[in-house]
Amino acid sequence: MTADLIGLIVGTLLTLLVLSYILGDNPLYRLALHLLVGATVGYGVAITTVTVLRTILPALQSDSPDRVRVLIPLILGILLLFKGFPRWSAWGNFSTALLVGVGAAVALGGALVGTIIPQTAAVGSLDIWLREGLAGLINGLIVMIGTICALLAFAFAAPRQPTLRRIWNGSVGVLGQVGRLFLLTAFGAAFGMALTASLTVLVGRVYAVVIGVQQIITAVGMGGG
Amino acid sequence: MIYCPKCGTANRQGSKFCNECGTPLSPTGVRCPMCGAMNPTGNLYCDRCNARLIPAERVSPAEEKPERPSPPKGISLPSVPLDKEGWLSELRAEAEELDLLPEEEIPDWLKGLEAPAGPPAPEAPPPEAAIPEWMAGLEAPAGPPAPEAPLPEAAIPEWLAELEAPAGPPAPEAPLPEAAIPEWMAGLEAPAGPLAPEAPPPEAAIPEWLAELEAPAGPPAPEAPPPEAAIPEWMAGLEAPAGPPAPEAPPPKAAIPEWLAELEAPAGPPAPEAPPPQAPPPEAAIPEWLAELEEATPEASMPAEKPAPPLADIPVPPSDEIPEWLRDVEFAPPTREEPSLRPPPIVAVDVHAGVPPVVPTTVPPLLMGEEELPVTAPGEIPDWLKEAPEKEAPKEAPPEFGGLVPAEIPEWLRALQPREAVAVEEEPAEMEGFLAGLRGLLPIGRGLDMPATAQPSLPRAPSPAAVARAELLQGLLSRPLIIPPTAETREAPRKSIWLLTRFLVGVILLAAILLPMLVRLPLFGPPTAPSAVTLFATVDQLAENTPVLVAWEYGPAESEEMDRVAGPLIEHLLRREARLILVSTRMEGPAAAEALIASRLADPSERSRRIVNLGYLPGQAAGVREAIGNLDGRTEATTGLPVSQIEAMAGVHSVADVGMVVVLTAQPDDLRTWVEQVSAANPNVPVVAGVSARVELISTPYLAAGQLKGMVAGLIGGAVYEQQLDTGRGREYEYYLTSLGTAQMAIAALTVIGAFIFLVGGRKR
Numbered sequence: 006m007t008a009d010l011i012g013l014i015v016g017t018l019l020t021l022l023v024l025s026y027i028l029g030d031n032p033l034y035r036l037a038l039h040l041l042v043g044a045t046v047g048y049g050v051a052i053t054t055v056t057v058l059r060t061i062l063p064a065l066q067s068d069s070p071d072r073v074r075v076l077i078p079l080i081l082g083i084l085l086l087f088k089g090f091p092r093w094s095a096w097g098n099f100s101t102a103l104l105v106g107v108g109a110a111v112a113l114g115g116a117l118v119g120t121i122i123p124q125t126a127a128v129g130s131l132d133i134w135l136r137e138g139l140a141g142l143i144n145g146l147i148v149m150i151g152t153i154c155a156l157l158a159f160a161f162a163a164p165r166q167p168t169l170r171r172i173w174n175g176s177v178g179v180l181g182q183v184g185r186l187f188l189l190t191a192f193g194a195a196f197g198m199a200l201t202a203s204l205t206v207l208v209g210r211v212y213a214v215v216i217g218v219q220q221i222i223t224a225v226g227m228g229g230g
Numbered sequence: 231m232i233y234c235p236k237c238g239t240a241n242r243q244g245s246k247f248c249n250e251c252g253t254p255l256s257p258t259g260v261r262c263p264m265c266g267a268m269n270p271t272g273n274l275y276c277d278r279c280n281a282r283l284i285p286a287e288r289v290s291p292a293e294e295k296p297e298r299p300s301p302p303k304g305i306s307l308p309s310v311p312l313d314k315e316g317w318l319s320e321l322r323a324e325a326e327e328l329d330l331l332p333e334e335e336i337p338d339w340l341k342g343l344e345a346p347a348g349p350p351a352p353e354a355p356p357p358e359a360a361i362p363e364w365m366a367g368l369e370a371p372a373g374p375p376a377p378e379a380p381l382p383e384a385a386i387p388e389w390l391a392e393l394e395a396p397a398g399p400p401a402p403e404a405p406l407p408e409a410a411i412p413e414w415m416a417g418l419e420a421p422a423g424p425l426a427p428e429a430p431p432p433e434a435a436i437p438e439w440l441a442e443l444e445a446p447a448g449p450p451a452p453e454a455p456p457p458e459a460a461i462p463e464w465m466a467g468l469e470a471p472a473g474p475p476a477p478e479a480p481p482p483k484a485a486i487p488e489w490l491a492e493l494e495a496p497a498g499p500p501a502p503e504a505p506p507p508q509a510p511p512p513e514a515a516i517p518e519w520l521a522e523l524e525e526a527t528p529e530a531s532m533p534a535e536k537p538a539p540p541l542a543d544i545p546v547p548p549s550d551e552i553p554e555w556l557r558d559v560e561f562a563p564p565t566r567e568e569p570s571l572r573p574p575p576i577v578a579v580d581v582h583a584g585v586p587p588v589v590p591t592t593v594p595p596l597l598m599g600e601e602e603l604p605v606t607a608p609g610e611i612p613d614w615l616k617e618a619p620e621k622e623a624p625k626e627a628p629p630e631f632g633g634l635v636p637a638e639i640p641e642w643l644r645a646l647q648p649r650e651a652v653a654v655e656e657e658p659a660e661m662e663g664f665l666a667g668l669r670g671l672l673p674i675g676r677g678l679d680m681p682a683t684a685q686p687s688l689p690r691a692p693s694p695a696a697v698a699r700a701e702l703l704q705g706l707l708s709r710p711l712i713i714p715p716t717a718e719t720r721e722a723p724r725k726s727i728w729l730l731t732r733f734l735v736g737v738i739l740l741a742a743i744l745l746p747m748l749v750r751l752p753l754f755g756p757p758t759a760p761s762a763v764t765l766f767a768t769v770d771q772l773a774e775n776t777p778v779l780v781a782w783e784y785g786p787a788e789s790e791e792m793d794r795v796a797g798p799l800i801e802h803l804l805r806r807e808a809r810l811i812l813v814s815t816r817m818e819g820p821a822a823a824e825a826l827i828a829s830r831l832a833d834p835s836e837r838s839r840r841i842v843n844l845g846y847l848p849g850q851a852a853g854v855r856e857a858i859g860n861l862d863g864r865t866e867a868t869t870g871l872p873v874s875q876i877e878a879m880a881g882v883h884s885v886a887d888v889g890m891v892v893v894l895t896a897q898p899d900d901l902r903t904w905v906e907q908v909s910a911a912n913p914n915v916p917v918v919a920g921v922s923a924r925v926e927l928i929s930t931p932y933l934a935a936g937q938l939k940g941m942v943a944g945l946i947g948g949a950v951y952e953q954q955l956d957t958g959r960g961r962e963y964e965y966y967l968t969s970l971g972t973a974q975m976a977i978a979a980l981t982v983i984g985a986f987i988f989l990v991g992g993r994k995r
Contacts, residue, residue, distance in 0.1 A: 029729055056845055
């Protein structure tokens with residue numbers, strides 16, 4: 006019995022245990038769930054430790070300027086460990102501030118350059134619309150209208166003056182309702198796509214079980230014969 | 231409330247001191263004249279002996295009620311006047327009527343009894359010879375031995391000089407004449423008492439000031455003093471034992487002053503021959519002495535140690551000599567409304583017993599009916615008088631707390647009182663050690679002395695009530711158990727239905743998935759995915775040996791789908807002789823990448839030349855940004871070698887050196903992060919994506935905006951890419967797509983059925 010066959014048997018059994026949730030919460034499902042969580046956490050800790058040590062230790066042993074470059078993150082990382090002790094947690098504030106500040110700055114910069122500006126430009130880009138002909142134009146118009154209406158759906162304020170309020174409710178309010186329809190459609194599509202992804206996984210696991218059982222029977226039959 | 235007599239502050243009932251000024255507060259209430267117990271104000275009867283506290287009223291509108299001064303604050307007195315009924319006035323009137331009777335109708339013994347009842351008659355000084363020796367004895371101790379009397383013998387008797395001596399300053403040895411008495415001496419004599427004015431000095435010797443004092447003090451003297459023979463015999467008998475033997479000779483008859491008559495009058499009966507000329511006090515004068523009675527305590531009103539005349543000497547008159555009015559007045563039957571408090575001047579006396587008058591505050595049955603009047607011998611105490619002290623004497627005054635008397639405990643409450651603790655046997659004293667001489671510190675012996683076995687108690691016959699209760703309990707226990715439906719029991723059928731429903735859904739899904747494996751169902755046409763075709767064309771245009779950065783952002787949980795998305799794409803890249811630089815921000819990403827590469831790489835010996843696994847990148851966006859700017863500063867995940875030493879990384883330092891960035895992810899955030907960071911680092915680097923179906927909706931705008939050069943989304947996209955690549959796995963993708971289609975149809979059908987049941991069957995959940 007090879008390791009692949011053992012892995013196939015274990016994988017098949019664990020799949021069946023997970024699928025037993027269709028009958029409700031039960032100890033078999035709990036067992037498979039705990040095994041998955043435990044294995045994932047253990048594997049993550051091992052990967053993180055190996056990765057960090059593999060990155061830091063060679064740099065510290067070398068005589069290159071990388072030694073200093075690694076030393077500073079190492080000190081910041083050690084200071085970050087003090088966060089686990091309430092009495093000494095202040096020592097990790099600088100590391101935390103550095104992480105949060107750098108992370109926010111990088112994320113914000115990337116969002117501006119990579120998402121907000123290009124997407125805003127793409128919504129109103131007639132060139133992009135006409136790239137695919139009439140369908141592209143219609144699609145572009147729908148995208149633009151849907152985007153504007155979806156944004157107006159979150160306009161909860163209104164002017165105090167009755168006249169302006171009536172105008173606001175007649176324009177922004179209606180567009181906001183249209184935007185809510187776009188949002189509902191988007192949420193429905195997202196749910197459908199998520200369901201499709203889940204069904205794909207289910208189909209893959211069912212096929213894996215069927216194929217695994219066939220292979221196990223074949224392997225046991227071959228071993229027995 | 232008790233009002234402070236000093237500051238007027240209202241204090242709580244029972245307060246002993248004023249809360250404002252600290253002045254002691256008198257206990258409020260009415261003290262029982264019989265037992266002395268304090269009773270709350272307003273009680274008519276004593277809480278302890280049930281004696282009446284307030285005399286019964288006799289409303290006589292004709293009589294004018296005297297005004298009583300309002301009691302001071304802080305002292306609550308009975309609001310009902312003691313003489314409200316007027317009985318005292320009636321008695322006094324009857325007594326006056328008795329005085330007005332002719333002398334010959336009044337027997338001697340009655341005269342003797344009436345004397346103390348009437349007011350003293352200072353105007354009738356007894357004759358000199360009538361003053362007995364005992365009276366002299368009363369006078370004798372009044373003053374020290376008299377000095378030599380400077381007054382003339384005829385004017386001031388010797389005994390009077392003895393009385394006057396202490397009142398004035400010590401007399402000088404040299405006798406002074408009457409006229410030589412200085413004024414300061416007279417000033418001292420004046421307040422000395424009533425003795426001075428009554429002294430009858432000679433007219434010439436009495437100063438004017440003395441005459442002024444004397445004039446209003448004493449009533450006019452009788453013109454003719456009664457003869458000595460007029461003194462009754464009984465009076466002699468009364469006087470004989472009362473007074474001590476006279477040390478000195480009685481003063482001469484003519485020398486008895488008026489003031490002496492005032493002193494002697496209470497001590498002995500006045501002469502019957504000289505009725506008091508003064509009119510009886512008016513009715514308005516009664517409350518004065520009555521107020522004195524109220525203020526006086528029982529102890530203070532106890533009978534004084536008056537010398538009682540011998541009973542044998544009192545002549546007992548025959549019964550027929552008692553007048554009718556006296557019978558009605560003095561021998562009235564005592565009733566409950568009859569007040570027990572009697573004024574001192576009016577005293578009834580048992581004529582048969584000859585008991586001397588006693589202050590009625592301590593003797594309740596003073597008046598008895600004639601028919602109940604026992605016939606007693608002279609000198610014998612009647613039964614009612616014997617019983618009276620017995621009822622009062624044994625009772626001790628209970629302790630009072632702030633004027634409150636503790637209530638009597640009823641019988642049923644006494645039964646609840648805790649029994650007296652059993653006297654604990656004294657422990658033997660310690661003989662040695664630090665505890666020598668101490669007792670009860672180590673009570674070990676008590677436990678050792680306990681019997682080994684408990685004494686069995688005798689069984690008692692159960693009461694009928696206990697038997698009835700036992701039978702009732704037995705009947706209840708013998709009944710069949712009926713469990714009322716609870717929420718849990720009511721939920722049981724619903725839960726089973728719900729479990730059955732889930733099982734049916736699972737079975738339907740499994741059947742829909744497995745059915746294409748058994749039967750080929752031409753239900754769906756060939757899949758279409760323009761983005762996948764575009765991606766295929768983009769990859770197909772890559773030059774040989776082009777470095778491609780692959781972000782492997784999925785793990786084993788998503789590998790079932792993502793392997794069928796990423797597999798054709800990775801195989802296509804390998805076919806194009808591209809160098810794959812694998813990196814992941816997820817910990818399980820590198821392992822998933824190795825598994826797929828191993829299945830797609832035809833020649834494992836080419837792995838080091840074609841594949842570089844940079845491993846896990848911590849820090850998310852910041853880690854991505856750092857990694858794409860420093861690709862050659864790392865170590866290879868599988869071998870641990872610096873990537874700079876690996877052939878696949880030749881010429882690659884940053885993202886700008888790679889020909890394409892491929893993002894394989896099942897999470898929208900990972901795709902957005904990579905697109906944003908690569909766009910921020912080097913927007914000219916083409917980015918393609920192989921994503922899960924759930925990420926397709928998020929990645930489409932990037933694809934439409936041109937930020938993604940191509941995309942493989944979901945199983946359909948993988949099938950299209952596989953179809954374009956033609957790796958020989960088309961049958962497998964066909965099964966997957968058919969199963970996915972049938973499963974989707976099954977779910978759609980179940981959703982419609984469920985909605986129909988929900989709408990038809992009711993909106994209850």
